Amino acid sequence: MTNDGNISGKSPVIPQATMERLPRYLMQLYRFRVTGDINISSQSLGDSLGLKDTQIRKDLSYFGVFGKARYGYNIEFLIDALEKILGLTRRYDLAIVGAGNIGRALANYRGFESRDFRVKMIFDNNRQVIGQDIGGLIVQDISLLEEKLKDAAIDVAIVSVPEKAAYEVADKLVKAGIRAIYNFTAAELHQYEDVFIENANISFGIYKLAHHLSGHWPRKNK
């Protein structure tokens, strides 16, 4: 009840770990909503995600007060709050750079449709591919990348080119004013001022699984 600080503009620091959990909270709340539940306690939300109740309350407390003692959290209200926190209340326009396997898959990815993420452009450097229709979009020549991006108000660029090309692509994206890059390549992209880069190297997950299967090195439980 005391802490409405964040909403009113104070600046607590949100831990990275908290940020990683919020999308999971939101997804889980959608699932609880369809069952017709109105409220949920930090206890049961935590149980459903393998987290402690205090973890949930602490995470939410960074953003202000959402719950009611005795009743827990109103699911609808909390969904609303999390969508605002995560910035999901507006549309985001995406451009995909690289129309290979991954780029194509992302162009047709249904998880984007369910939110207001819209793939608006897709680029490639391959003559055979340029001009092709992928999910309703014509693949454009990557040499026109900067020019085309300046005309369109693209929010996020997805990089799905071969690793070697990724560094140059990222440079061009940043020059064209892109401030958020979703990097599906193995490249360790340079850090740019004010540019947020999210890495999603598909191989790394397999490396972790391999490590686990090879099983000689002890690991923390859980």
Add this chain to the structure above:
Amino acid sequence: MTNDGNISGKSPVIPQATMERLPRYLMQLYRFRVTGDINISSQSLGDSLGLKDTQIRKDLSYFGVFGKARYGYNIEFLIDALEKILGLTRRYDLAIVGAGNIGRALANYRGFESRDFRVKMIFDNNRQVIGQDIGGLIVQDISLLEEKLKDAAIDVAIVSVPEKAAYEVADKLVKAGIRAIYNFTAAELHQYEDVFIENANISFGIYKLAHHLSGHWPRKNK
């Protein structure tokens, strides 16, 4: 020089955070290798990855001694060691369950080829898709999943079905003896005894980028 404990079989606990960094170390070492370098210091490896030198040394120390004072680490030797640690010294056979956008992309993913990861089977429940050839593999009927998996020695199952189907698929995979699951769906899969699940929800990265772009919530630097 004192700590050869891990190699000789003692059991230190490897932090999760360390495990997440090792694949990045390995990839970066491959890159240094092609430049012809023989040795690398924890300082320069760290700089190239945006990490402190002590972080690198600490991480490596969990696995025994690799470096030489004054000369740093022998790149070839360290690559070798990391490949062993990560379990990359043998082949891993993969099965893909769900031949939608993502499943197809993964079936053709070149990052797997560069290691000894081999996609051996691919399943779907769609009549239109069963029997199709994807990257040289015939899509099999998902109703034969358990039966087919029991014949083949599959190490890792990739789940790329719609979220709703994921829970049942995971149950079947575990029943069929699978011990490593790479989950590309949004589903919060049940935890199974002795089964390692790696989640790769593609939407979550976009959520984080959205949060960043919406930019009202302060975050830790870096």
Add this chain to the structure above:
DNA sequence: TAGATTGTTAATCGATTAACAATC
């Protein structure tokens, strides 16, 4: 009211980093 559950404080746990003797 009695009891459940919140938000927050303080304690604990774990991971990063500074410092430094050992050593190549």
Add this chain to the structure above:
DNA sequence: TAGATTGTTAATCGATTAACAATC
């Protein structure tokens, strides 16, 4: 030898969790 860089210890920093007064 002198100096660079290691592996490790101890200090710091940050994140999780137990405990509990506040409160619905």
